[in-house]
Amino acid sequence: MSKVYQGKEVCQGCGKPGTEVSRYSKDELCKSCKDIIKLGLAKDIELKEEYTSVSSWPSALPSLDFGDHTLSDLLRGLLDGLHNPSAEPTEHLHHPFNPLNIHGSNHHTIPTRVVEPMKEFFSEIQKVVREIKQEKEGLPKMAKEAVQDEKDRIYNEGVERGRDLLFQLNQGSITQDDFANRLNYER
Numbered sequence: 001m002s003k004v005y006q007g008k009e010v011c012q013g014c015g016k017p018g019t020e021v022s023r024y025s026k027d028e029l030c031k032s033c034k035d036i037i038k039l040g041l042a043k044d045i046e047l048k049e050e051y052t053s054v055s056s057w058p059s060a061l062p063s064l065d066f067g068d069h070t071l072s073d074l075l076r077g078l079l080d081g082l083h084n085p086s087a088e089p090t091e092h093l094h095h096p097f098n099p100l101n102i103h104g105s106n107h108h109t110i111p112t113r114v115v116e117p118m119k120e121f122f123s124e125i126q127k128v129v130r131e132i133k134q135e136k137e138g139l140p141k142m143a144k145e146a147v148q149d150e151k152d153r154i155y156n157e158g159v160e161r162g163r164d165l166l167f168q169l170n171q172g173s174i175t176q177d178d179f180a181n182r183l184n185y186e187r
Helices: 031-048 070-082 112-171 176-182
Strands: 051-056 089-094 106-111
Touching: 051 112, 070 106, 070 112, 089 112, 106 112, 112 176
Parallel strands: 051 089
Antiparallel strands: 051 106
């Protein structure tokens, strides 16, 4: 357990004595003052960062289904997370994250260094969405073909069994009564 200074000496940042705000030594800043300095450093870093203003049309973001907005909400949330409303953009881009030439209504000011990776990310997402949609659209045709194949197989199997019975009847391997019993119909 480390010792904490709680004497009369004041913090050089806020001027509060150690009895009011504890710190590790009498010459050290209190936690609040350290946090403020860290915030100031973060703001300095933020001010050095270049920002780009991007606009996107919400419905142009990739989506698997018109009724399901989960994916587009996720992508919009990603942009919202990168958005810094207090930053001054050095560049303005319209529709960078969708292939449609639609000017957007949602504006985000995001770090310039992430614009290109975001474009690639959104492009990959759109490619996957397109593939899923194509596969989804092809499912009814695939199901119809599978059902038809099964119907054909059953029909051909029935024809083959019928031929076999007729062949056996012709060869004398089975009697007419045996043949009639195998047909399962009422007379």
